[in-house]
Amino acid sequence: MECRDVREMADSFLGDELLTETNHEILRHLESCPVCRADLASRRELREGVRRAFQRAPDLSPSPEFVARLRSTLQSHVHQTPARRSLRSWGWWALAASVLLAAGLGVAYRGRDWIAATGAVARAAVGDHKNCALQFRLAEKPISLEDAAERYGAVYRVLQQLPPDDVATTAGPAHVLERHACVYAGRRFAHIVFEYRGQRVSLLVTDVTARGPLALPGQAVPSVTSAERIDDVPVASFRTSRQIVFVAGDIAQPDLVTLADAVAAPLSRALAGV
Amino acid sequence: MARQPTPAATDPAWAAFEAEALPHVDRLFRLAMWFERDRSEAEDLVQETMVQALQSFHRFQPGTNCRAWLTRILQNVRSNRRRAKGRSPLVDDPEDRIGLATPFVPPVAQELTDEDVLGALTRIPAQFQEVVVLCDVEELTYKEIADALAIPLGTVMSRLHRGRALLRAQIGASIAPAGRRQSRT
Numbered sequence: 003m004e005c006r007d008v009r010e011m012a013d014s015f016l017g018d019e020l021l022t023e024t025n026h027e028i029l030r031h032l033e034s035c036p037v038c039r040a041d042l043a044s045r046r047e048l049r050e051g052v053r054r055a056f057q058r059a060p061d062l063s064p065s066p067e068f069v070a071r072l073r074s075t076l077q078s079h080v081h082q083t084p085a086r087r088s089l090r091s092w093g094w095w096a097l098a099a100s101v102l103l104a105a106g107l108g109v110a111y112r113g114r115d116w117i118a119a120t121g122a123v124a125r126a127a128v129g130d131h132k133n134c135a136l137q138f139r140l141a142e143k144p145i146s147l148e149d150a151a152e153r154y155g156a157v158y159r160v161l162q163q164l165p166p167d168d169v170a171t172t173a174g175p176a177h178v179l180e181r182h183a184c185v186y187a188g189r190r191f192a193h194i195v196f197e198y199r200g201q202r203v204s205l206l207v208t209d210v211t212a213r214g215p216l217a218l219p220g221q222a223v224p225s226v227t228s229a230e231r232i233d234d235v236p237v238a239s240f241r242t243s244r245q246i247v248f249v250a251g252d253i254a255q256p257d258l259v260t261l262a263d264a265v266a267a268p269l270s271r272a273l274a275g276v
Numbered sequence: 277m278a279r280q281p282t283p284a285a286t287d288p289a290w291a292a293f294e295a296e297a298l299p300h301v302d303r304l305f306r307l308a309m310w311f312e313r314d315r316s317e318a319e320d321l322v323q324e325t326m327v328q329a330l331q332s333f334h335r336f337q338p339g340t341n342c343r344a345w346l347t348r349i350l351q352n353v354r355s356n357r358r359r360a361k362g363r364s365p366l367v368d369d370p371e372d373r374i375g376l377a378t379p380f381v382p383p384v385a386q387e388l389t390d391e392d393v394l395g396a397l398t399r400i401p402a403q404f405q406e407v408v409v410l411c412d413v414e415e416l417t418y419k420e421i422a423d424a425l426a427i428p429l430g431t432v433m434s435r436l437h438r439g440r441a442l443l444r445a446q447i448g449a450s451i452a453p454a455g456r457r458q459s460r461t
Contacts, residue, residue, distance in 0.1 A: 010437075013436060013437065013440055014418075014433070017411060017417075017418070019417065019418055045440070048393075048440075048443070048444065048447070049412045051388055051393045052393055052397065052408065052409075052412045052413060052443075053412055053413050053415075054390065055390035055391075055393040055394050056306060056310070056394070056409065056413045057303075057306070057413070058390055059306070059390065059394060061309075062305075062306040062309045062310060063302065063305070063306065063309075064301065064302060064305035064306075064309075064319075064322070065315075068305075068319050068322075069301060069302075072301065072319075072322065072323055072326060073298070075323060075327065076290075076293075076326055076327065076330055077290060079327055079330055079331065080289055080290045080330070121292065122291060122292040122295040122296060123295065125338040125339065126295070126296075128339070129338065129339040132339065133339070187295070187296055187338075187339075187342065188295065188296065188298075188299035188300070188342075189295065233338060233339055
């Protein structure tokens with residue numbers, strides 16, 4: 003590949019828009035071409051400069067009054083929206099309903115709200131599993147649990163050690179491959195990736211205290227519940243006092259529940275102490 | 277008189293929308309503000325976009341890029357408004373009028389201020405600004421940009437290529453006089 007070709011494709015390379023083979027050709031060229039390396043670095047700097055400037059410009063930001071007014075306007079439109087839902091959404095409704103039943107919360111008014119909110123969180127957890135553990139294509143780069151503990155609280159510190167790197171279950175061993183904090187669909191998760199039953203399985207922990215409908219009393223003994231599938235991924239779930247924990251992966255549902263059962267009690271006890 | 281609490285707070289549709297779409301309001305507004313250059317227009321545009329998004333939220337595919345989906349709605353609203361006001365459509369393509377012979381001036385990003393960068397961005401034609409902002413700031417893929425602007429993928433790529441070349445040239449031009457000023461002191 004010539005310098006001219008690399009310059010032509012440099013921005014697409016930076017945007018991760020090229021075929022893997024083409025990326026490799028460019029990388030091979032860059033190894034031996036300091037001029038193209040400098041050009042690429044300069045293009046990257048410019049892109050980051052534009053993004054930084056745009057996001058920091060004070061005259062582009064919305065006023066708090068507008069944001070409050072917008073929220074109020076949208077809420078007034080809620081009951082005018084059609085209540086159509088696709089068949090795919092039944093998966094997360096099923097999970098949310100089972101979590102609700104396990105928690106013993108039969109109050110119809112709050113329960114209905116909680117189901118919807120839990121459903122959105124469950125879908126975000128599955129999205130995170132797919133896009134982070136399996137395909138590495140998150141918009142925002144994951145950070146270490148240590149950094150997350152500094153910024154967002156001690157829960158992330160607990161999860162540096164728990165569950166342990168090797169978890170023995172009746173379905174076989176689960177070994178931790180990766181621990182970090184990441185964001186998907188606007189929600190932050192502590193994300194622990196296991197190798198289990200020959201697959202990557204995600205354990206995702208997210209805070210639910212900040213959202214009114216989910217701030218319900220936790221259970222003394224966590225009870226693992228499961229749905230068939232959410233967006234084609236089997237999921238099990240349990241509540242701690244301030245978090246909801248999802249275990250998601252493309253393995254048999256009983257094996258998933260077995261892993262969730264194995265980690266639920268110690269994790270719940272440790273998280274209750276922070 | 278005290279206002280009645282809104283029933284929306286207990287509505288499942290609102291809870292899902294609140295979790296998925298509302299976190300993007302800040303970035304959506306910045307985009308609208310950049311395009312409109314008028315706070316009142318930007319507020320109207322974002323409000324209409326979010327109302328439309330709420331009303332068609334059942335069509336949003338979970339797990340896909342919600343910001344890209346909202347950006348597509350915003351661009352639709354914007355196009356419709358311009359058409360209603362009798363302004364030229366956004367798809368007007370100025371590429372024939374832009375010369376390819378843009379001089380290459382290597383930018384020295386570490387010396388740039390935010391004002392330098394945004395100033396240079398405002399000096400390139402709007403169609404190029406759009407794709408550069410959607411790609412570099414909003415981090416949409418080429419396909420998502422093509423969907424949002426209702427233009428072919430190839431046009432996105434060529435506009436990005438030329439837009440970035442123009443941006444580098446503008447930045448080079450704005451840095452050069454400053455460099456000369458510094459060298460005289």
